[in-house]
Amino acid sequence: MERSRTAYVILGILAFEDHQSGYDIRKTVECSVGYFWGESYGQIYPTLKRLVAEGLIKPSPPSATARTKRQLYCITPAGRQCLQGWLAMPYRDDPPRDEFLLKLFFGQEAAPGVSIAHLRTFQAKNRRWLATLLDLEKLARANNSTQPGFPFWMLTLSFGLAQLRSAIDWSESALAMLAAAESSAPWQLPGAEGSSQG
Amino acid sequence: MERSRTAYVILGILAFEDHQSGYDIRKTVECSVGYFWGESYGQIYPTLKRLVAEGLIKPSPPSATARTKRQLYCITPAGRQCLQGWLAMPYRDDPPRDEFLLKLFFGQEAAPGVSIAHLRTFQAKNRRWLATLLDLEKLARANNSTQPGFPFWMLTLSFGLAQLRSAIDWSESALAMLAAAESSAPWQLPGAEGSSQG
DNA sequence: ACACACATGTAATTGGTTACATGATTTC
């Protein structure tokens, strides 16, 4: 019963905006749930066919005004029901995987400066994300605030903002700590030449 | 050059504590980086063999006091160097994947109460994690505070604590919001019978 | 006609989990 979650993402996206192509769906995913979910074409197109075969979505007839051959889809009642069923099931936690934290954890084994560099990258990425989400928020408030799903979108958005702010704050103090430690005590590395001066 | 990260996790673990078996390593992973990384046996054992073949780790001879046949390993100088090389490379961001947020995002399509239930689960899980990390922190401060890697461990730990606290705070307000919305306006679902009172 | 971006699709690969099978140690 439990299949690839790509199917449900597609259903979810089509549920609040019908008549999208695979390409459209990918883009919609990117700029709505992109902060916490991703889908690739290699996953989307096959799934679209399967969903059609199962009657959960159907190709929508090209509208009179359409001047391209792109295949658009819309969700069927069965599709909505399927989506609803999935939503009601307990969510599953994907295995945690954060390579940044992993490298930081092993920081003692790294050459001097490595962890600081990672931290700076991390900080920059998080700031960029923060800016993106803030833009998105403004945009959403302006254009979509009457949509029925709006409160839920805002919820996930505010989660992202909170996490990012907390991550950025943490990275500040972490950087301060590492910088202080490095200048005061350029620690020995078991197998690295201790030459690079502070 | 870039291979499965399992290899580096193993190297990293052995780098600060030698003479561990595959089983040990798994356990060590779980209770050190478990908050943000996981490894399965199916991944660890084959990798151990490969690492031996490549000379990055080696089986340690059973000590005189050992009374079991478990195979222990230690890291070689080449292994340390390999680890160091990997640590110095930019970390890669794994594709984001958070099913909880996904379901919350589609909350409008869900039956009443579903999102609230997910939120409560989320909150409970986060509180449990928080307790776990706090325990871990106490333990680490008591036993390992003189270890050279300690500052880095604390860094990842404090990151986890900050993220969890922010997540819990958010979940409080999110729950409040949803509860208010549900009681004031039990919204219509497009395809659900609108019977359930309150 | 040509170039370029838009759009769709597929095949190969992979990193990883799960489930299963089995052996070794301890405990009662």
Add this chain to the structure above:
DNA sequence: GAAATCATGTAACCAATTACATGTGTGT
């Protein structure tokens, strides 16, 4: 010596990415 747990390993499977191949529309 039977049961329970510790420990090692493998085989099957799977979701998902990547790279690639190709078609389609648009602007010049």
